[in-house]
Amino acid sequence: MIKVAVMGYGTIGSGVVEVLNINHDSIAKRAGNEIEVKYVLDLRDFPGDPIQDKVVHDYNIIANDPEVSIVVETMGGVEPAYTFVKAMLEAGKHVTTSNKALVADKGAELIALAKEKNVNFFFEASVGGGIPIIRSLNTCLAADEIEEITGILNGTTNYMMTKMSEEGSEFADVLKDAQDKGYAEKDPTADIEGHDACRKIAILTSLVCGQQVDFNDIYTEGITKVSATDIKYAKKMGRAIKLLASSKKAADGYSAMVAPFLLSPEHPLYNVNDVFNAVFVHGNVLGDGMFYGSGAGKLPTASAVAADIVDIARNLEPNKNTQVEWKAEKLTLVDYKKAENAFFVRTSESKEKIAEVFGSVEYVEVEEVAGEIGFVTGVMTEADFAAKSEALGNVLSAIRVGK
Amino acid sequence: MIKVAVMGYGTIGSGVVEVLNINHDSIAKRAGNEIEVKYVLDLRDFPGDPIQDKVVHDYNIIANDPEVSIVVETMGGVEPAYTFVKAMLEAGKHVTTSNKALVADKGAELIALAKEKNVNFFFEASVGGGIPIIRSLNTCLAADEIEEITGILNGTTNYMMTKMSEEGSEFADVLKDAQDKGYAEKDPTADIEGHDACRKIAILTSLVCGQQVDFNDIYTEGITKVSATDIKYAKKMGRAIKLLASSKKAADGYSAMVAPFLLSPEHPLYNVNDVFNAVFVHGNVLGDGMFYGSGAGKLPTASAVAADIVDIARNLEPNKNTQVEWKAEKLTLVDYKKAENAFFVRTSESKEKIAEVFGSVEYVEVEEVAGEIGFVTGVMTEADFAAKSEALGNVLSAIRVGK
Numbered sequence: 001m002i003k004v005a006v007m008g009y010g011t012i013g014s015g016v017v018e019v020l021n022i023n024h025d026s027i028a029k030r031a032g033n034e035i036e037v038k039y040v041l042d043l044r045d046f047p048g049d050p051i052q053d054k055v056v057h058d059y060n061i062i063a064n065d066p067e068v069s070i071v072v073e074t075m076g077g078v079e080p081a082y083t084f085v086k087a088m089l090e091a092g093k094h095v096t097t098s099n100k101a102l103v104a105d106k107g108a109e110l111i112a113l114a115k116e117k118n119v120n121f122f123f124e125a126s127v128g129g130g131i132p133i134i135r136s137l138n139t140c141l142a143a144d145e146i147e148e149i150t151g152i153l154n155g156t157t158n159y160m161m162t163k164m165s166e167e168g169s170e171f172a173d174v175l176k177d178a179q180d181k182g183y184a185e186k187d188p189t190a191d192i193e194g195h196d197a198c199r200k201i202a203i204l205t206s207l208v209c210g211q212q213v214d215f216n217d218i219y220t221e222g223i224t225k226v227s228a229t230d231i232k233y234a235k236k237m238g239r240a241i242k243l244l245a246s247s248k249k250a251a252d253g254y255s256a257m258v259a260p261f262l263l264s265p266e267h268p269l270y271n272v273n274d275v276f277n278a279v280f281v282h283g284n285v286l287g288d289g290m291f292y293g294s295g296a297g298k299l300p301t302a303s304a305v306a307a308d309i310v311d312i313a314r315n316l317e318p319n320k321n322t323q324v325e326w327k328a329e330k331l332t333l334v335d336y337k338k339a340e341n342a343f344f345v346r347t348s349e350s351k352e353k354i355a356e357v358f359g360s361v362e363y364v365e366v367e368e369v370a371g372e373i374g375f376v377t378g379v380m381t382e383a384d385f386a387a388k389s390e391a392l393g394n395v396l397s398a399i400r401v402g403k
Numbered sequence: 404m405i406k407v408a409v410m411g412y413g414t415i416g417s418g419v420v421e422v423l424n425i426n427h428d429s430i431a432k433r434a435g436n437e438i439e440v441k442y443v444l445d446l447r448d449f450p451g452d453p454i455q456d457k458v459v460h461d462y463n464i465i466a467n468d469p470e471v472s473i474v475v476e477t478m479g480g481v482e483p484a485y486t487f488v489k490a491m492l493e494a495g496k497h498v499t500t501s502n503k504a505l506v507a508d509k510g511a512e513l514i515a516l517a518k519e520k521n522v523n524f525f526f527e528a529s530v531g532g533g534i535p536i537i538r539s540l541n542t543c544l545a546a547d548e549i550e551e552i553t554g555i556l557n558g559t560t561n562y563m564m565t566k567m568s569e570e571g572s573e574f575a576d577v578l579k580d581a582q583d584k585g586y587a588e589k590d591p592t593a594d595i596e597g598h599d600a601c602r603k604i605a606i607l608t609s610l611v612c613g614q615q616v617d618f619n620d621i622y623t624e625g626i627t628k629v630s631a632t633d634i635k636y637a638k639k640m641g642r643a644i645k646l647l648a649s650s651k652k653a654a655d656g657y658s659a660m661v662a663p664f665l666l667s668p669e670h671p672l673y674n675v676n677d678v679f680n681a682v683f684v685h686g687n688v689l690g691d692g693m694f695y696g697s698g699a700g701k702l703p704t705a706s707a708v709a710a711d712i713v714d715i716a717r718n719l720e721p722n723k724n725t726q727v728e729w730k731a732e733k734l735t736l737v738d739y740k741k742a743e744n745a746f747f748v749r750t751s752e753s754k755e756k757i758a759e760v761f762g763s764v765e766y767v768e769v770e771e772v773a774g775e776i777g778f779v780t781g782v783m784t785e786a787d788f789a790a791k792s793e794a795l796g797n798v799l800s801a802i803r804v805g806k
Contacts, residue, residue: 019546019688020686022687022688023548023687025547026548027545027546029613029728030545030726030728032726054725067786093541103671110583124543128687130541130690130692131691131692132543132544135538135539135542135543136535136538139533139535139538139542139713139714140535140538140539140707140731141529141710142430142433142434142709142710142713142714143422143423143426143430143433143706143708143710143712143713144426144706144710145426145429174598185578186788189489204548210432242512251553268695271674276691283533284425284426285425285426285702285703285705285706285709286533286696286697286702286703286706287696287697287700287703288696288697289531289533289694289695290694290695290696291692291693291694291695291698292671292688292692292693292695293689293690293691293692293693294690294692294696297690299689299690300688300690301549302688303544303546303686303688303689304543304546305543305546305689306545306546307542307543307545307546307547308544308547309546310545311542311545313726314616314726315723318560320718320723322717323433323435323717325432338477351654358700392582398672403603403714
């Protein structure tokens with residue numbers, strides 16, 4: 001019998017308990033042992049809940065109980081999760097977390113600590129919910145140099161982009177709809193400004209390059225400026241607008257960016273709709289690959305945590321640390337201004353002015369939109385584009401064009 | 404330094420050597436040790452090839468060399484691969500193989516032997532080339548009950564179906580094109596009759612249910628009967644024809660089938676074109692997931708073998724067997740005649756006759772096709788459909804309709 005403690009009994013934490021119950025027998029078979037939740041750490045009590053007698057309010061009870069070998073952290077936020085997780089690793093317990101803020105900020109340190117203590121710090125559920133991208137990068141793609149990772153890593157904004165595209169509605173309206181449906185939070189900033197996707201691509205990039213990538217260094221643009229008019233132009237071009245979080249390996253290092261992109265139907269992420277997430281990967285020997293699934297949600301995310309538990313359970317007695325390359329040494333990203341993209345631009349300036357500044361471009365005109373014109377530039381650096389936009393004058397919107 | 408032997412220096416085997424060279428440094432970092440190829444076993448010699456001095460012709464040299472800890476089997480076919488692999492496991496060596504015939508036939512036995520010897524028998528590359536579906540089933544999705552796996556598991560036939568759809572060409576013409584391009588073999592039977600996909604879905608089903616699934620028990624229909632006229636009807640319906648290999652968990656057990664299906668654009672596999680493979684998975688807690696990538700090809704497949712090598716390297720000293728649930732006890736599949744599907748049918752019979760036999764159906768008419776009519780039946784068992792087809796009379800073609 002393997003004893004587990006769950007820290008944080010919110011949506012994901014209670015989901016983990018549920019998954020361990022629903023699939024109790026098959027999980028026991030695959031883990032080679034029965035898994036039992038011994039403690040649930042939370043500030044609250046849960047009278048009437050089957051776990052009511054397991055609730056504790058002091059994390060030291062868990063840290064000091066030698067019977068507990070695996071700790072699940074599903075509290076969210078850096079503190080106090082960091083203090084608690086550190087204490088658990090120090091006490092020789094394996095940890096799995098769904099907490100992207102914690103992993104993006106303290107990943108390297110906690111991985112090193114786990115290695116030192118010969119236990120594991122796993123975080124499959126921190127990126128892409130039910131999509132097994134972390135374990136894939138660490139094991140299945142371990143023989144590849146990953147040259148590109150591009151993901152739709154935020155379900156809320158993908159739902160909103162899908163809705164805007166299907167219904168032609170404005171940003172504010174789909175945001176309200178997403179909030180009503182519970183897909184977006186009351187304060188939606190982290191989702192719609194791209195901060196959530198940014199932390200996730202920081203984690204994936206760290207795993208790819210083996211060093212700490214600071215999410216503050218990643219140029220991040222949300223979807224708040226995308227309008228119903230932009231969508232009209234996108235449709236005219238036969239493209240879809242998606243919030244992409246991307247990281248690429250170039251000759252001079254790694255670059256990363258979060259921003260809306262116009263994708264063509266040929267792009268593997270074009271068809272990823274609603275709250276689904278997907279991650280496109282290009283490896284130097286693998287070629288193109290794509291992982292698709294539920295990026296969030298109680299059970300899919302809990303499924304990823306529970307899979308971590310099974311993996312840990314297989315590496316107990318004796319404890320075995322699974323090597324994860326993610327050093328604390330910070331990676332300096334290539335300045336995003338050097339990144340090259342084509343841009344779709346809407347402007348009220350004349351074709352003459354456009355040609356003067358951007359040279360030969362591809363015009364996009366939408367009949368029912370008057371007093372402006374759209375065009376697609378050639379591929380240029382972000383710096384070039386910024387300068388040319390300035391020179392053009394009145395830019396109504398600018399969206400990067402993906403493959 | 405970890406010493407590896409490669410048995411079979413064909414496309415995949417030489418690809419493995421190439422991948423180990425190209426990504427030598429990053430693989431060493433992730434494996435925690437340098438990987439060196441010590442032997443290449445082949446009937447042939449390879450004068451001028453960098454591995455010319457490593458070639459041996461007797462597998463006992465490898466089996467008896469205590470320096471070799473990992474053996475790669477990329478020979479293909481059940482014998483002599485089975486004899487060689489067994490000898491390597493008996494000698495306490497870890498094995499990774501890309502050989503689907505071997506795994507489908509002897510998987511349970513070799514997994515048991517590896518466990519007994521406390522080594523690993525890995526076979527990521529045997530299904531889906533560069534798509535990490537095997538490791539995902541064993542680890543990432545270990546907390547799920549997998550209720551459905553449906554895959555496009557054969558690149559040759561998918562290329563052919565894509566070509567037929569894009570160009571309106573006939574089966575014989577695209578087959579010739581595929582042979583000219585090297586996608587199809589001179590004797591294309593294994594691909595076009597579905598035997599290759601059948602072995603692969605047998606392997607995946609064995610992993611899902613934890614027991615031996617005999618590929619001979621799986622109802623298998625290839626793509627040889629799909630015509631340019633069928634494609635015309637498919638287009639009229641807004642659907643694509645794909646050769647699917649599918650396995651589902653029902654109340655009374657597992658069912659499996661390989662056959663062409665008409666897919667709607669909403670199906671996650673609809674957009675999988677050319678030589679790409681993809682696997683759709685539905686887990687009871689995960690929900691829907693999809694893995695997409697190169698299903699074959701030298702380097703993608705070799706990348707999967709090399710990832711197995713890295714995983715094994717991390718589990719050396721002391722050797723650690725990774726648990727894989729696949730018992731020798733044979734699973735009796737649910738009789739395919741009980742499987743339920745809707746069917747698209749082309750017939751020269753009258754609408755009256757169709758209505759008499761099938762009741763209310765959805766007609767599909769294609770202007771340029773005269774003397775026949777298409778229709779889609781309601782959902783019924785295979786047995787029902789067979790009986791009704793017989794009663795209808797002249798059935799020109801019948802293709803199952805997917806979601």
